[in-house]
Amino acid sequence: MKLISAGETAANTNNMSVESGEDLVRIGEMAKKYGVTLRTLRFYEDKGLLNPQRDGSTRLYTRRDKARLKLILLGRKVGFSLRDVKQMMDLYDPTGSNTKQLRLALDKSEKQLARLQKQRALIDDAINELSGSMSAVRQMLTERTAPQASVAS
Amino acid sequence: MKLISAGETAANTNNMSVESGEDLVRIGEMAKKYGVTLRTLRFYEDKGLLNPQRDGSTRLYTRRDKARLKLILLGRKVGFSLRDVKQMMDLYDPTGSNTKQLRLALDKSEKQLARLQKQRALIDDAINELSGSMSAVRQMLTERTAPQASVAS
């Protein structure tokens, strides 16, 4: 029945283990720390993106998991799918030069960058179109609401 | 039995609403004309956005349907949901001033414009972040490719 704090038996406050070696956190703390939900963390694990240790059935996240989570969140931020992120992370090899991983990441990044730029163009289009429509609608409204005089609002 | 060509017959058999030019088209032609699929047209009808006449079971689209479809496509282009589009179109009243409709459209448009601008900002963010990461990755790759010494942490 050991618990989170392998190094702390006497003073068992939540975290802040002075031990620089292992600071294992449970799912709740992990979620709070990175602004995600518990469901998200379990989901990522289910998808093979995270691999926390277990103490019995309780998940214990290491700093390796934290690094991976940071990468996941960065990936999501720039629009990669979880599958892409996984594909890239799966290539990580702590003993090698990771050239393959880097090349894949670069390749995917270029494509994603292209997609983002295309999206931006589409959005700009939409903004322009919408602005134009709004002007027209405003015009119609003022015509209808101010038959005698023009009213500014 | 009878077909699309109601005007071809000497006597107009059934014309409840007086249609001047007989520009009734079936679903295939309609789809081609507006670059959508048959499925899409049926889906829009299912959602209450279109209401083609029927000749037996065959859908016949009038120019009113065409106008509505144009609006739908414009709405989709600027990012409205079909539900929004329907909500706005449902307010259309050929006998009134449509002030309500216009106000709703304007209101929704303002919100949609805000969303679009926010999205653009997010995309710009992502583009910047991604570009930065790509530079870093390129850097790492050149360091690894070069036989010179390198320091990593």
Add this chain to the structure above:
DNA sequence: GGCGCCTTTTACGTTTACGTCAATTCTATA
């Protein structure tokens, strides 16, 4: 020693706009 909080697994639900059969009927044309 009861309460409340944390955690677990399982599993269905959500959202949007259609795609993709499948089985069948209707129509046009050779």
Add this chain to the structure above:
DNA sequence: TATAGAATTGACGTAAACGTAAAAGGCGCC
């Protein structure tokens, strides 16, 4: 008339990333 092409309804599938119970087991605390 035979057959290819259109059209119909119905219904399940898709994609992404979780949300939301439900039912249960442990833990510390006062």
